[in-house]
Amino acid sequence: MIKKIVILLLATLAYCAEEKQEENLGARLLVSKQILNRYLVETKDIEVKYSIHNIGKAPAVNVQLVDNGFNTEAFEIVGGHLNTRFQRIPPESNFTHVVVVRPKRYGYFNFTSAEVTYRSSDDINAKVQVSYSSEPGEGGIVAFRDYDKKFSAHYWDWLAFALMTSPSLVIPLALWFNSKNTYEKLNKPTKKH
Amino acid sequence: MSKIFVLPVLLTFLVGFGSACSNPQVTSKSFTTKDATIVSHIGFISEITVKCTTGVLSSLYAELEDGSIIPVAVVAPETFQVSWIEESKSARSGQRLIRIFDEEGYTALRKAIRNNEPTGSVPEFFSVYVHHSGAYNGPWVKSEFIAVVLSILVSQFALTTKSKIVS
Numbered sequence: 280m281i282k283k284i285v286i287l288l289l290a291t292l293a294y295c296a297e298e299k300q301e302e303n304l305g306a307r308l309l310v311s312k313q314i315l316n317r318y319l320v321e322t323k324d325i326e327v328k329y330s331i332h333n334i335g336k337a338p339a340v341n342v343q344l345v346d347n348g349f350n351t352e353a354f355e356i357v358g359g360h361l362n363t364r365f366q367r368i369p370p371e372s373n374f375t376h377v378v379v380v381r382p383k384r385y386g387y388f389n390f391t392s393a394e395v396t397y398r399s400s401d402d403i404n405a406k407v408q409v410s411y412s413s414e415p416g417e418g419g420i421v422a423f424r425d426y427d428k429k430f431s432a433h434y435w436d437w438l439a440f441a442l443m444t445s446p447s448l449v450i451p452l453a454l455w456f457n458s459k460n461t462y463e464k465l466n467k468p469t470k471k472h
Numbered sequence: 473m474s475k476i477f478v479l480p481v482l483l484t485f486l487v488g489f490g491s492a493c494s495n496p497q498v499t500s501k502s503f504t505t506k507d508a509t510i511v512s513h514i515g516f517i518s519e520i521t522v523k524c525t526t527g528v529l530s531s532l533y534a535e536l537e538d539g540s541i542i543p544v545a546v547v548a549p550e551t552f553q554v555s556w557i558e559e560s561k562s563a564r565s566g567q568r569l570i571r572i573f574d575e576e577g578y579t580a581l582r583k584a585i586r587n588n589e590p591t592g593s594v595p596e597f598f599s600v601y602v603h604h605s606g607a608y609n610g611p612w613v614k615s616e617f618i619a620v621v622l623s624i625l626v627s628q629f630a631l632t633t634k635s636k637i638v639s
Contacts, residue, residue, distance in 0.1 A: 315513045315557065324505050326515045328557060344545075358503035358517040359555055360547035366531030367543060374542035377515040377555035379505060430509065432611040437619045448626065
């Protein structure tokens with residue numbers, strides 16, 4: 280009986296060790312999702328960067344990066360793709376994937392994580408891993424009108440201001456210039472005599 | 473005996489050559505972010521469509537201008553995406569050359585790097601350009617500044633004319 284238990288224990292230990300070794304040898308992907316914006320503005324670009332690091336010792340095979348966080352009702356995808364596949368990601372390498380979206384409306388939005396599935400080695404029977412990227416969290420998308428009010432060049436506003444103030448400057452100037460001309464004309468003949 | 477041995481080798485070669493993409497027709501379109509007042513980095517995205525006359529493409533790798541080698545994303549059948557970011561301050565406008573390598577080229581590239589040889593000597597599968605027309609960093613002159621200069625000019629004109637009349 281004791282012999283049986285010892286054998287069973289040893290077998291479990293061996294299995295655990297093997298599994299751990301397999302984990303260490305296989306590919307391991309770390310994925311971060313970042314929003315590279317100073318301001319989130321309605322109808323303006325939002326740049327999403329996915330950084331993928333393979334910290335494992337084997338290439339990650341058939342890597343699917345899917346981000347379902349931007350639905351087409353609220354966002355327009357203007358550059359890049361949210362559903363991508365990488366045939367192989369070499370071990371100990373890192374790179375970025377960039378997507379640019381434009382929000383169709385303003386308000387608070389929760390930027391959720393992207394999902395990554397991959398095979399941890401070249402072996403067809405290798406375990407399919409599922410991992411999630413980091414979550415940028417909630418961000419407030421500002422209405423374009425408010426953003427424009429704060430950050431636009433205001434050229435038109437100043438032009439309107441100049442046009443509105445010009446009558447109060449130009450009318451007295453014109454009147455004065457007119458009267459000056461008439462007095463100069465009157466004065467000129469008297470000077471000749 | 474030798475015949476039996478040669479046949480599988482020949483077959484593997486034939487299969488290998490048959491599956492490789494030959495005579496690829498490449499079209500690409502690029503997208504870069506243009507408003508640097510909103511984003512902190514400029515995103516460069518190149519979408520490449522590759523049509524092979526025969527065979528299919530396996531994995532592709534791209535060498536960027538800074539020398540980094542990245543795997544190319546498959547976004548749709550025959551469509552690939554290469555993307556990276558640059559600091560908005562250091563991102564110059566103009567063309568960027570991306571060299572694309574297939575599996576064989578990538579192996580040669582890795583070998584060249586390992587032997588400390590220049591990677592430029594490794595022939596690429598094909599190359600594409602990404603055009604960046606420059607990003608908007610805000611107005612050159614602030615409108616407030618123009619308004620101040622104009623008002624100073626007007627008041628100076630008024631004051632000089634007044635002083636002339638008085639004297």
